[in-house]
Amino acid sequence: MFWFRLPVFFVVITAAVRPCDSLDFSNSTVKLYLLGLFPMTGSWAGGQAVLPATKLAVQDINANPDILPGYELVLIPKDTSCDGGEATDVMYRELFNRSTTKIMILGAGCSIATEPTAQASHHWNLIQISYGSSSPKLSSRTLFPRFFRLLSPESLYNIAKLAIFREFKWKKVATLHQSVPLFSLSMADFHWDAKQRGIDIIAAESFVDNPRAQVANIKELGARIIVGGFYSQMARRVFCAAYHQKMFGAKYVWILPGWFETEWWRQQDDSIDCSVAEMDLATANYFMIYLDTMPSDTNRRPSLSGLTTSGFLQKFKEIAGTDDVESLSGHTHMTLGYDTVWAAALTLHRAQARLQELDPALTLKDFSYDGSTVKIFFQILSNLTFEGVSGPVKFTSSGDRLGLLLLRQLQAGKRVPIGLLDPTIGSGEDIIWDGYQPIIWKGGAPPIDFIIAKDDYRTIHFPVFITGTAFAVLGIILASCFLAFNVYFRKMRVIKMSSPNINNLMLVGGMMAYISIVLLGVDTGIASEEVFIGTCKAKTWCLSIGFSLAFGSMFSKTWRVHKIFTNKTAMKTVLKDARLMTSVATLVLLDVVILILWEIFDPVTAEKRLGEKVFDEENDDIVYTPIHTMCQSANLIYWIGAFYVINGLLLVFGAFLAWETRKVSIPALNDSKYIGICVYNILILSFIGAPVSFILEDPNIHFALIATLIWLATTLTLCVVFGPKIKMRNDIRPAQNTMVSAVTHDMQSRAAVDSQKEINLLRQELKILRKRCKEGSEELREESMAACSSATTASEAVEKTSKLAPDSKNDK
Numbered sequence: 156m157f158w159f160r161l162p163v164f165f166v167v168i169t170a171a172v173r174p175c176d177s178l179d180f181s182n183s184t185v186k187l188y189l190l191g192l193f194p195m196t197g198s199w200a201g202g203q204a205v206l207p208a209t210k211l212a213v214q215d216i217n218a219n220p221d222i223l224p225g226y227e228l229v230l231i232p233k234d235t236s237c238d239g240g241e242a243t244d245v246m247y248r249e250l251f252n253r254s255t256t257k258i259m260i261l262g263a264g265c266s267i268a269t270e271p272t273a274q275a276s277h278h279w280n281l282i283q284i285s286y287g288s289s290s291p292k293l294s295s296r297t298l299f300p301r302f303f304r305l306l307s308p309e310s311l312y313n314i315a316k317l318a319i320f321r322e323f324k325w326k327k328v329a330t331l332h333q334s335v336p337l338f339s340l341s342m343a344d345f346h347w348d349a350k351q352r353g354i355d356i357i358a359a360e361s362f363v364d365n366p367r368a369q370v371a372n373i374k375e376l377g378a379r380i381i382v383g384g385f386y387s388q389m390a391r392r393v394f395c396a397a398y399h400q401k402m403f404g405a406k407y408v409w410i411l412p413g414w415f416e417t418e419w420w421r422q423q424d425d426s427i428d429c430s431v432a433e434m435d436l437a438t439a440n441y442f443m444i445y446l447d448t449m450p451s452d453t454n455r456r457p458s459l460s461g462l463t464t465s466g467f468l469q470k471f472k473e474i475a476g477t478d479d480v481e482s483l484s485g486h487t488h489m490t491l492g493y494d495t496v497w498a499a500a501l502t503l504h505r506a507q508a509r510l511q512e513l514d515p516a517l518t519l520k521d522f523s524y525d526g527s528t529v530k531i532f533f534q535i536l537s538n539l540t541f542e543g544v545s546g547p548v549k550f551t552s553s554g555d556r557l558g559l560l561l562l563r564q565l566q567a568g569k570r571v572p573i574g575l576l577d578p579t580i581g582s583g584e585d586i587i588w589d590g591y592q593p594i595i596w597k598g599g600a601p602p603i604d605f606i607i608a609k610d611d612y613r614t615i616h617f618p619v620f621i622t623g624t625a626f627a628v629l630g631i632i633l634a635s636c637f638l639a640f641n642v643y644f645r646k647m648r649v650i651k652m653s654s655p656n657i658n659n660l661m662l663v664g665g666m667m668a669y670i671s672i673v674l675l676g677v678d679t680g681i682a683s684e685e686v687f688i689g690t691c692k693a694k695t696w697c698l699s700i701g702f703s704l705a706f707g708s709m710f711s712k713t714w715r716v717h718k719i720f721t722n723k724t725a726m727k728t729v730l731k732d733a734r735l736m737t738s739v740a741t742l743v744l745l746d747v748v749i750l751i752l753w754e755i756f757d758p759v760t761a762e763k764r765l766g767e768k769v770f771d772e773e774n775d776d777i778v779y780t781p782i783h784t785m786c787q788s789a790n791l792i793y794w795i796g797a798f799y800v801i802n803g804l805l806l807v808f809g810a811f812l813a814w815e816t817r818k819v820s821i822p823a824l825n826d827s828k829y830i831g832i833c834v835y836n837i838l839i840l841s842f843i844g845a846p847v848s849f850i851l852e853d854p855n856i857h858f859a860l861i862a863t864l865i866w867l868a869t870t871l872t873l874c875v876v877f878g879p880k881i882k883m884r885n886d887i888r889p890a891q892n893t894m895v896s897a898v899t900h901d902m903q904s905r906a907a908v909d910s911q912k913e914i915n916l917l918r919q920e921l922k923i924l925r926k927r928c929k930e931g932s933e934e935l936r937e938e939s940m941a942a943c944s945s946a947t948t949a950s951e952a953v954e955k956t957s958k959l960a961p962d963s964k965n966d967k
């Protein structure tokens with residue numbers, strides 16, 4: 156880029172300097188040297204257009220007998236490369252070069268070069284006037300006491316931006332700027348001004364040299380109106396990123412500075428991966444705001460130089476040696492460059508009289524970086540008003556120029572004026588649209604400023620809830636049937652031997668698990684938040700206590716069997732139902748203690764969890780935020796973990812007991828193999844359910860899955876435990892019933908079979924009890940005797956029953 160522009164610089168420099176040197180002035184003319192700082196390369200190479208314009212002004216002034224008669228302005232142009240260090244270096248070299256006294260400094264163009272030079276130049280008692288620097292920082296009189304500029308600070312365009320927002324009722328905007336003082340400061344001003352007017356800045360992004368992430372974030376936040384502040388090189392990167400993010404077209408509005416080079420987006424740039432066609436698409440119809448530096452010839456007052464805008468353009472083309480003015484970087488500033496020299500010349504011209512009034516009287520020729528002369532220059536420049544080629548020139552107290560703000564839009568690749576704003580008229584916020592081109596809206600109308608955000612409360616669908624509830628009710632009915640069976644046949648030996656009281660507890664536990672399914676389905680879709688929190692807690696209570704009741708009961712029975720059949724001192728420790736119930740109650744108590752501690756120290760609340768935003772399939776102006784209200788507490792994971800640990804240990808203990816008692820062959824007494832199946836079921840279902848329940852977002856799937864797992868675990872457990880008992884009851888009909896009802900031969904036969912089975916069962920029982928009696932140690936003789944007495948009773952029962960059995964002889 157630099158090598159490409161270097162020849163242009165030499166051509167322009169030569170063209171600028173040669174006419175001045177070649178003028179033949181008489182010996183009486185005094186040369187007044189103006190140091191000109193121009194960016195010929197770099198982020199903004201505005202010197203390409205401004206230098207020829209400056210040269211033209213020098214030429215015109217020198218040729219004008221009414222301005223500075225007897226003096227000749229001489230321009231000393233220096234390239235700053237749009238760089239602060241380079242600019243400072245060239246300025247110091249020139250100021251320390253005492254062969255020529257510089258009476259003023261023009262420039263520099265880039266703010267980054269102007270700031271350090273203007274901060275130093277006043278120490279030489281020099282006035283510095285810039286034709287191009289836009290940084291708001293340069294408005295500081297403390298930092299830049301002798302600085303003036305022919306344009307407004309970038310922040311002045313905020314007025315126009317806010318006027319546009321008001322016009323199109325845009326209330327939400329995003330900003331994106333390059334991290335350099337020029338844009339950081341103007342954007343900070345914009346944020347302040349926007350907030351004062353109730354505009355919501357939904358994203359304020361900045362970048363150094365890669366804006367991809369920031370552009371993506373702006374899209375993510377849903378902004379549609381984007382105010383940009385960056386040099387054109389970075390603008391290419393921004394728009395390439397915007398292209399990839401599809402942030403262009405009818406739904407997006409980009410508002411940028413209006414002083415970029417023509418077709419800046421089409422320039423060869425290896426730092427972007429977008430074709431020219433893609434950049435055309437991305438930049439189409441963007442808006443730009445800048446000073447109206449080329450007022451139309453109609454309705455304008457003649458400039459002091461006598462040039463109209465078109466007259467100036469004509470002369471500029473001649474001196475620049477090109478008809479394609481817009482191809483020069485900085486062409487939007489060429490009239491500013493021209494008027495800058497006129498401002499300097501007029502100041503010097505008017506200062507002559509004031510210098511004469513001094514004691515001793517001075518002339519411009521006497522200037523030697525003295526303070527008294529520069530004070531006069533400063534006062535004159537501060538009050539200077541003239542009609543420049545770029546429009547009326549007048550400085551504010553901070554040395555800025557207030558000008559007309561021209562709004563333009565890129566239409567078919569051309570910057571088309573669409574409106575004008577004069578900050579000095581009325582409120583200064585009214586855009587004049589009449590007489591300008593209409594705005595092109597890709598969608599036929601101004602886009603909305605923000606995607607319409609809608610909350611999408613994700614709740615369990617009623618049919619899903621009803622289905623879950625129906626299954627839970629079926630489960631409760633099933634458990635009730637088992638309970639009725641248990642109560643009704645509690646006296647029957649097989650049922651009695653299976654500990655009906657403990658079984659009943661197990662069924663109550665199962666019912667609580669079924670109830671927890673119903674509670675799990677109650678969410679904010681059908682209940683208030685308070686009720687939801689209540690059901691959250693109730694669900695946990697039901698499930699944890701239900702589990703302890705069901706599995707605690709099941710394992711306690713096995714514990715008793717274990718005690719009887721695997722412990723040599725079993726007879727001493729025959730466990731009564733009350734003892735088993737106490738152990739189950741202990742488990743439940745442990746649950747209750749944890750639940751109460753949870754409630755006290757970390758109560759469950761309803762937390763709204765936001766999901767990934769989803770655009771409406773038919774209208775991408777609408778975005779839905781899924782909201783899922785969940786039961787939450789700060790240490791939920793630990794509380795649930797505590798239950799997992801306790802219940803896990805319970806399952807391990809149950810599995811151990813089942814394994815230990817696997818050889819006990821009294822089906823009515825021993826549930827070992829069923830326990831194994833139940834533990835296996837529970838483990839499998841828990842291993843599936845626990846992690847999946849944490850991952851699933853959709854409340855319907857979540858409910859369906861968890862409810863299914865609870866239902867399956869409970870139903871399988873109850874059926875596995877109670878199914879065989881029903882079968883046994885059906886296989887073994889009670890003897891007394893048999894006697895009463897044995898009125899037909901067929902029934903008598905069946906009774907005989909049933910009795911025979913019961914005899915076999917009792918014989919097994921007797922065999923084991925006798926074995927235990929024999930094994931009993933001496934010191935336990937007493938207890939063993941009691942057991943033996945039981946065995947004797949059992950023996951009698953066998954005999955008794957065998958007598959009832961018509962076919963008992965063969966089984967003796």
Ligand code: ABU
Pocket residue numbers: 199264265266267287288289290337414
């Ligand atoms: N008006 C062109 C801005 C360049 C700069 O201030 O750096």
